[in-house]
Amino acid sequence: MSNSHSLAGEIVEYTVETDRVCATHRHTQPRTATCRPTTPDIGGVEVEVECPSRCSHNAILETGPNAISTLLQPPIVRTGLAAHQHIASSGYKAPTTRDIPPVALTNITHVDTKAFHPYLAQVGSLYEAFQRARSESEAEGALFRREKDGKQQQQQGQQRPSYKRRTSGQHQRRPAVTPLSTIPAVYSEPDFHLENPRTFDIVSEQAELVREANGPANVATRKSLATNAILQEKLSWYMDTVEVHLIASISSASKSFFSALGSLHELHSDAADAIARIQKLRASLAKLDKDMAIDGLKVVNLKRRRRNVRKLAEAIMQLDDLVALVRQCDEMVACDEIDAALDDLDRAERLIAGSVDPGRKPSYEPRDLRNLQALEGAQSDLDGLRQRIGRGFEARFHRSLLNDIRSHVARTETSATLQRWGDAFTRAKPGQRRAPSVFPSYVDIGPALRADLEAALKGLTRARYSTPAATAFRAVVLREMKTLIRKRLPSSTDDDNVSTVSASTAGAGTARQTQMEKSSVLARNLRALDPDDWIQMLADIYANTSEALRRLSAQVKVLLDITSSLPDPPAARSPQQTSELASVDNATASPQQQRPTRPRATSTVQAEIQQALDLSSLLGEGVDLIQNQLTKVVRVRAQQNAELPLPDFLHYFTLNRLFADECEAISGQSGFGLKTAVDAQIKDFVAKHGDLVKQKLMARLDADRWDAKDFGPTEIAMLDHKVRPAMIDDNKFILPDSGAAILSAIESLEHLAAGIPSMSSEVAITLIDTLKLFNSRSSQLILGAGATRSAGLKNITTKHLALSSQALAFTLALVVPYVRDFFRRHLPASAAPTNNILAEFDNVRRRITEHQAALYEKLIEIMSSRAAVHVRSMKAxxxxxxxxxxxxxxxxxxxxxxxxxxxxxxxxxxxxxxxxxxxxxxxxxxxxxxxxxxxxxxxxxxxxxxxxxxxxxxxxxxxxxxxxxxxxxxxxxxx
Known part of the structure; x- marks a missing residue:
């Protein structure tokens, strides 16, 4: 610790001495070098203080006599005496940290980088030149720095004394130019703020601002900032290092910078000269404009005004012709001369667009008048005329098509239509050649009709009314289908002698019936129809609607064929080329372009007609409408249809089936409503017919006297339908009337199953129930002696037993090999129901066989009893x-x-x-x-x-x- 304190004292003495030397040279030499103190390390202590010959230049050292730290030191310290000595002062008391008010840190305003963009844009070109010069003169700058550093070293060696104290014999050399890496990295940080306490502590190297006066003198934990000369020299050294590098950079870039600056001065002088010339030229032009151009402009304006007046007069003449054309067109439309009116309307539209017919040359030059405010409503008037003309062509179009449909329906016989349906439904047997079909009449479109349709379609195309006409035709056709049905229905009034047409036109003097009353009368008249009249009416309706739909399909195909060759209609309000422009275009066109173009395979008109009509959709709607109407008619006679005789009902069913097949062939859908209604009536008829057959069989069984009856022509004919020859398997039968009754029942039900294949399962079940009824009832009448009550027989004889046995044998011989096989062929392909029905036939056979055995046993029992009676009477x-x-x-x-x-x-x-x-x-x-x-x-x-x-x-x-x-x-x- 003593060594550390002595070393600190020596550093302070050298620092003070260095300050003095720097002060003596402050005004004699500039400051180019730095004082570099070296701090002690572990191996030894080396302090090197070098004061350059020019310690400062126009700057005051922080440790000078005016520095705050110097003023805060005691007087003995300022005089250079030993530090930390207590010398009595006359009334002066050093301030403490409590006496110094806290410093409020100022918030530095953050400047957005966008504020520097204008400046950077101005100096950008100069910076690029600087970069180029820097890369070119890098070698030259390095040489310049080496020469300058050499001169500085010589001057420092001659003028600046150095005080060195070495503890070791090692000598440290200084590089020529101090690198920027010697400066601490904290000064290069982007968030460097000296007011930040952490940053300030790093820069001040943990120095104290003010030391307490009453603190211990021998304890130096932190150095005082005011007396830390080494720190001050470090800061000066850092600034000198940056200054040297800046001087080197500026010197290397000064050549290109000043050359660019000279170029800017030259450009500025040239621009000023150009501005002076432009001002002089403007003055000359203003004088010339004042003397000559204004008068000439007046003449030009007068000439242009005269041309405009002439154009205005010609435009007025053109408007006069236009008004006359429109008036004439309106009169023609009123007189139903729509062809000529359409021509005049096209001429009027071309006249508005500034184009005239090649054969007409007016006394004025046509102009495009569509932009005139006075004609803003003219185009709507022309569109109204065109729409009226289009409705006229629409009426012709609809009239031609409807008249053709009506005439085709009228001349086509119902029998011919039914024959065509039958031929289409009947399939040729294997090995049998089918008769060649006759070419149907509904596809024969005459040339007169085709010419009328072509003329109407051309008019509709020119009137731009083809799509509305085709759309309206859908509704017209559907109404015509309703009319065809209504014509064949009976009258909807109480007077049956009045037809539907006459009833609709009559009534001027009678009260009009409500719709509900008409429907009620119509339903009553439908129920009152005879079976023959009902079937004939239904056949006429089916045939007429079918022929109408077929003819409609052929008409639509002819319409599409005609429209494929029609040109596209001109676009509305499209400008037309004048004759001069057209001649120029023809002259400049190539030979390939001058050849007439063929119409496209699918024109716009054809696409519009096809989209508006939509043949498949139209036919589907027609079929749906017809079947909806007929479903209502058929449901009215549901009860009467279920009670029809078998031949009439089979005719009715066949007619509906053929019509459903025809609808499916026309539109691809057979219909759901009509089919459902007819199927329900078929089920009702099968049930009622089965009950009727059973009732007739029961009546004949009850009335049978069980006598032998010969087969008549009717029974023979029925038997011929079942087996050939009349004998069944070489067996002859002597039958009572009950045998003929069961034969008639079997024949009727088989006829029903063959006529309605979809109901074969229900018919088979009905036949099985009929056979069971025949077996049980005959057993009750003969074995149970019921015939004595029902037919009035006195008793049941062996003849009755024998005839009953013959009837059962006949039934077995007919049912087992023939009737069962008949239903096996006609039953549906599903296995489970068919097997169940066939098993029921076998069950019926078993019951009849048991019945026969019972009859035989009854005969044996009778003869045995008679023999026993005779034996008992032998004794007497x-x-x-x-x-x-x-x-x-x-x-x-x-x-x-x-x-x-x-x-x-x-x-x-x-x-x-x-x-x-x-x-x-x-x-x-x-x-x-x-x-x-x-x-x-x-x-x-x-x-x-x-x-x-x-x-x-x-x-x-x-x-x-x-x-x-x-x-x-x-x-x-x-x-």
Whole structure:
């Protein structure tokens, strides 16, 4: 610590001595060098203070006699005596930190960089020149600095004493020019602010502003700023270093700077000379303008005024012609001369645009008058005339199309349309050549109609009214479709003799009916129509609307074909070229450009017509409108349609199906409303028709007396539709009326299923229910003896049983191989419903078979009971007479069965009967007691008679011989 204090004392003494030396040289030499103190390090202490010969130049050192720090030091310190010695002063007391008021730091205003942009723009060119000069003279500047540093070193060595105290033998040399890197980096920071305490502490090297007077003298924790000469010399050294580098930079750039400055002075003198000449020229021109130009300008203005007056007169003449043309055009439109009116209107528009027809040469030069304020409303008037003309052509256009549709509908027969639908619906069978179709009449567009449409479209194109006309045509066509339907409907008034047209035109003296009343009358008249009238009316409506839509489609295609060759309409208010400009253009055009251009494949008119009409959309709207109207008509007769006879309803259904296919072929959509209404009526008809078939079958079953009935032509014809030949699988049937009834029911339902394939499943279920009803009801009538009450039969005989069995056999022979296969072909392709229905047919067959077996058992039971009765009566028989009763009954049974049943069925029935005879008669003959030989002979005679008669019956076998042996073996009881 003692060494540190002694070293600090030595540094202070050298600093004071240096101040004195600098003070002696202050006014003799300029300040070019710095005082560089060196601080001690760990290895040794070396203090080097070099005071240049010119310590200051026009500057006062901070440690001078006027410095604040010097004034704050005690007097002994200012005289150069030892520091920190306490010398008594006469009444002077050094200020303390408490006596010094705090310094308020001033906020430095921040200046935006944009404020320097004008200045930088002015000195930018000079700065670029400076950069170029700096790069060129870098070598020369370095040489200049070396020479200058050498001279300074010589002067410092001659004039400035140096005080050095070395603790070591090492010698430190100073470079020629001190680099800027020796200056601390804190001075180069962009946010360098000395009022910042942190920055101030770094710059002042933690020095104190004022030291406390009563502090300990031997403790020096922080140096005083007022007495820190080394810090002051450092700051001076830093400023001298920057000054040397600035001088070097300025000296290197001074040559280009002053050359640029000289150039600026020359430019300034040239500009001043030019300004003086311009002022002199302006004075000369003003004198010349005053003497000559003003008078000449007056003459020019008068000539221009005369030309303007002439143009005004010609424009007035042009306006007069324009007014006359417009007036004439208006009169022609009023007289329906729209073709000539359109020509005059085009001439008027060309006249406004300053163009005239090539054959007309007016006495004036036409001019473009469209910008005149007086004609601002003229264009709207012309547009109004053009619109009136367009409506005239629109009326012609609509009239031509509607008249053609009406005439085509009138001359096309309904039968021809239905034949065309049938040909389109019917598919040719494999191997069968289809008849060549006739060319449809609706595509035949005559040349007269085409000429009328072409003329109307040209007029609409010129009138720029094609799009509104095409749009209005859509509504006109849809109204025409309603009219076609309304014409075929019955009258909507109470007087049925008055047609729809006459009813609409009449009524001048009668009160007008409300719409609700008309609808009610129309619905009543529709329900009152006969089936034939109803179907004929529907066929006419369907055929007429179909032909109208087909003709409309052909018309639209002809319209698009015509518009493809039409030129585009001239743009509204577009200026036309004069004849002179047109001739110039033709003269300068190339040969390829002079050739006439062909119309485009799709012209603007065609695009407008196609967009306005939109054939697919138009046909779709037409189909929807027609079907919506017809749906209302069809729903009115929903109940009557469900009660139509089967042929009429099938005709009605076929008509609707063909019309739906035609609508789908025309517009791509078959319609939903009409189809839904017809499907609902079909379901109602199938249900009601099935109930009607069942009712008729029940009535005929109940009224049947179960007698054999021959098939008439009607039944034979129905059977021919089912099987060929009339015999079913080589079997002949003798049927009662019930057999013909079930055949009629089957034929009716199969006809319905074939006519309406979509309802085949429902029809099949109805037929199955009908067969079940036939089986159960016939069982009730025969086996249950219900026929005795319903048909008035006395009793149920074997003939009735045999005929009932024949009816069941006939039903089985017809249903199983033919009806079931028929529905298998007509049922939908889905597997589950089809299999269920076919399984129901098998169930019906099983039930009928069981019914047949029950009938056979009933026959056997009857004959067995009769045989048992005869056996019981044998004991009371008088054997003196021959009893033919049993033989007669057996022969009658065999004859009835052979007549009504086939041989195999007869054998199936008689076999059990003969077996029963064998058992019963053998026991009966065994139980009879014979008391005389004569009685045995009579019994043998009866058995022989029985054998002779029964042996002729098929299935009897050896029954007679067996009974004869039993009687012969019988013994006679004597007594």
């Amino acid at each position: 028989i008088d054997w003196d007479t021959a009893p033919p009763t049993l033989v007669k009954e057996t022969t009658t049974l065999q004859r009835v069965l052979a007549k009504h049943l086939p041989d195999n069925v007869v054998m199936a029935v008689m076999g059990p009967v003969f077996a029963s005879y064998r058992q019963l008669w053998e026991r009966g003959f065994g139980d009879v007691e014979l008391r005389t030989d004569r009685a045995k002979e009579r019994m043998l005679d009866d058995v022989r008679f029985l054998r002779d008669r029964i042996s002729k019956l098929e299935g009897a076998g050896d029954l007679g011989d067996h009974l004869l042996r039993v009687v012969m073996e019988k013994e006679v009881l004597l007594g």
